[in-house]
Amino acid sequence: MRSIRARLLLVLLGMLALIAVVMGGATYRNVLAETEALFDYQLRQMALSLRDQGEVSQTQADALANEQLDFVVQIWTLDGRSIYATRPHEELPSRALLGLADVSVKGVVWRTYSVATPGRVIQVAQPLATRQRLAAEAALRSVIPLLVLVPLLAALAWWLSAMALSPLNRVANDVKARDGKLLQPLGVEGLPDEVSPLVNALNGLLQRLGQTLDTQRAFLSDAAHELRSPLTALKLQIESLRRAPDDAARMEAVTALSDGVDRAARIVEQLLALARSEPGAQPPAMEELDLCELVRQAVADTVPYALSRGSRFALQADTPVTVRGERQGLTALVRNLADNAVRYAPRGSQVELRVSVEQGAPVLQVDDAGAGIPPSERERVFDRFYRRAAGGEEGTGLGLAIVKSVAARHGASVTLSDSPLGGLRVQVRFPAP
Structure with a gap:
């Protein structure tokens, strides 16, 4: 019953x-x-x-x-x-x-x-x-x-039970009338003390759901806007390739088309990584990981791009440092930090990565020799699709947003400061085991 x-x-x-x-x-x-x-x-x-x-x-x-x-x-x-x-x-x-x-x-x-x-x-x-x-x-x-x-008393008991449960019926009807576009809080006036906690919890859920939906709408809108430009460029490059008058022009169009495909693939990859690290996504499968080994593997994926710019990595990660986390998310975090450091640093410069333990907490530190980020903008750079004009380098504005989101899911903090190399220092501090 x-x-x-x-x-x-x-x-x-x-x-x-x-x-x-x-x-x-x-x-x-x-x-x-x-x-x-x-x-x-x-x-x-x-x-x-x-x-x-x-x-x-x-x-x-x-x-x-x-x-x-x-x-x-x-x-x-x-x-x-x-x-x-x-x-x-x-x-x-x-x-x-x-x-x-x-x-x-x-x-x-x-x-x-x-x-x-x-x-x-x-x-x-x-x-x-x-x-x-x-x-x-x-x-x-x-x-x-x-x-x-x-x-008569039985009829009175039936009426009293209906009256006692009428606030629940009212709340149920109010919730039933809602849809994804109507997420205003439920009314709490006139509700008994036993029903108010339930309604307050539902209002909190509606508020969080509204924030999640607003975030998703903004994300989809920004993603569509960001994908429109590279896709349009790809169509123009394909048209240029079709109309190329000679082999030299055709080779130039193929190179431009390849660069456009790489840029579109990078945007899609970063969008997928950001979607996986959203708070509403499926909880990651946590495991014990060696942060030093994970950083080595993630940096190895970025080495070809660094070599194309004449840059190099210096990794200080000799002693195993154990963290509990999700391998795919942490790999995306390290890869984006390494990619940003190479992308926004001068060609031929060095990017230093260091894994250490400070006061019992694992710490990942990345230093570059780029232009850095002014203190007034260090909070905004974590916003999605926010880009600074730095050395004419094209970016998606998603790298640090992914780093922030992955770190938040692992209980880690991300801080930006000036690097001794002259550029930016990014420090990710994980919770102590």
Whole structure:
């Protein structure tokens, strides 16, 4: 049973039924006992009223002889001779037991009360079955209002459960009416304290979802804009290749086309790397990695580009340094740092990479001899597609954005500062094991 309302109704109705049974049983027994006590009181009063009289008057005898009267009165002399009876009855007790007593005569049980006077014995009797029937009827009449009240209370419980759960229904209907474009917070006014935490959590989720959607829209818009230029250039270069008048022009067009393809492939590769490092992407598979070996492999992928510019790498990573992370993401981080250092440094310069442990935390440091980044722009360069005019080098504006995103997923921090080589120093500090 998954319905809260059904569970609530089941509990309430079960409690109501249990209370009704207990109260009904207690009321029935109490009324039954009180009625029996009342009948005993009537027996005593009738016997005592006859004791104080010298004889039974004719009017009183006629009244006592009424067949509709359940009471039977008998009077004996002290020697046992019957001198009065309200009416002949074969099943009447022939002897008196003083006080209250239950007397059985021929299978019929009588409730009697007898009292002795100086000259006679008076007994008032009543059939026990009649007493019990009358007492049961009186007790049942006292329970009937409770039986009538139970359905009303059940209806009230049903209404109260509906009223208690109406805030949840309101919140559910409000959420159901939302779509991807309607992510405003849910209203919290008038909600009970038990529902407010749920609504606040949903509002936080809607806010994060809205931020994620806005980020994705901006990312797609910027990606489309960035891809439009290289794709257009590729189309123009293909047209130039088609119209080349001689082999020299054709070779020049092929070279330009190859460079355009490389630039488009780099943009696509960086876009995919950035998408994989987004906060909403699938969590990476973490493993224990040797940061020194990972840096060597990532730098090896950038060596051909560095050689084409006459640049070289200097790597200081002799002692194994263990980090816990995702291999593909960290490889992209190192590759982008190395590529940026070579791209924005003068041709023929040196790029230094160092892996070390500082205060128990693994640190990756990259130094170049380029123009560096002014302190006023060191926060903006982590934005997607943000590019600075530096030495006429073309870039995508995604390298440092990928580095920042991958580092954030690994709990690492990225800081930019001036390098002793004259350019930029990038330092990535990983959390201590």
